Amino acid sequence: PNPPEVQKQKGTQKRALARKHAKEPIRPGTPEPVEGREHAYVxxxxxxxxxxxxxxxxxxxCQTDEFxxxxxxxxxxxxxxxxxxATQIEEGELFDFDIEVKPIxxxxxxxxxxxxxxxVMEEEELAQLRAHQRAFIELRNAxxxxxxxxxxxxxxxREEKERRRLEHLEKLRKQKETTEKIAARAFAKRYLADLxxxxxxxxxxSGFFYDPIERDIETKFLPWLMSEVEETLQKKVLGRIMLDSLIRTVVEKRLDAFSCQPLPDQTEA
Known part of the structure; x- marks a missing residue:
């Protein structure tokens, strides 16, 4: 093969490898170990x-035989x-350095x-690839x-919609509750109007509403009056009983006294 073509093929292969390596994602390296630990190689x-x-x-x-x-x-x-x-070759007959070295x-x-x-082209291409990669990364980040x-x-x-929906539901609930309260109040008012x-x-x-003076007379004055009248009547009855007892005693004594006295005829005799 022609040496220039071989060099050109090698350059093409190098550029292809460079493009392949540039397209491969950059793998991050292993982070440094934290304090007190160390990496283990596996x-x-x-x-x-x-x-x-x-x-x-x-x-x-091992033991070998003797030889x-x-x-x-x-x-x-x-x-x-x-x-x-043998032959004799003079200087300049076969090789001229100035002429032969020029094409080399x-x-x-x-x-x-x-x-x-x-x-240089490969470096420029790699620089362009890196710039394109940086631009792509910046665009991706943006x-x-x-x-x-x-x-x-x-x-x-979505949160605002959910909040407004909940507020609307709460408003409807309060409105419904207010309507129910108003209806219940009106119904209770109509029901209690005759009740x-x-x-x-x-x-x-039933006697739950009364005159305080009348109730005071019934609960305090009349019981006291009845107790006083009863006590007075008991005293009168006791006096009468004692008087009757005295009268009975006097009468009995007088009867005994009269029974013990002699008759006038018997005295004269």
Whole structure:
């Protein structure tokens, strides 16, 4: 193959690898361990192997038969064939350095310049890719911030709708409660319009409403008067009983006295 084509293919492969690495997501590194801890290195391969600092050593022995030492192998020298012929070449007959080195230098310089240009183009392409990636990240962050703002706005709108719905339901509930209270009050007022006079009349007939002076006379004065009259009557009855007893005693004594006196005829005799 032609060397320039080989170099061009290698440059193309390098650029393809650079694009592939640029498209791959940047993986974040492992964060530093917190104070008092340290990272432990583990194997992530499919087949694990034991890793140790000390190489396992095993002692082994064997016994060989006694043999005579083999003589050293002589150096192989192939047999000479053909005839030796010599010739004389003067300076400048086969090779002119100034003429022969010029295309080599041109090729080397051209390849060096081409490689330098390829590397510069690759660096510029990588810089453009990084700039594009930074712009993409900034755009993505801006879109993410806008999305968060819209989500927050939507959340506030939903909360406001829910709050207003609850306020409307509370207003309807209070309005219904007020209507029920007004209806109950009107019904109670109509129901009690005829009930209160009848209740008062029944209570008055049952004696719950009375004249305080009359009630005072009935509860205090009349019982006292009756007790005084009863006491007076008891005293009168007791006086009469005592008087009757005295009269009876006097009468009995007089009867006894009269019965003990002799008759006048008997006295004269």
């Amino acid at each position: 194997q992530t391969e499919l087949y694990l192997e034991e890793i140790c600092d000390r190489i396992v050593e095993v002692d082994g022995e 005579l030492d083999r003589p050293p192998t002589p150096l192989f020298i192939p047999a000479k064939t053909g005839k030796d012929i 230098l041109e090729v080397l310089i051209g390849k060096t310049v081409e490689q330098a240009l390829l590397e 879109e993410f911030a806008e999305l968060q703002r819209l989500e927050e706005q939507d959340r506030r709108i 209160i006079p009848s209740v008062f009349s029944n209570l008055y007939d």
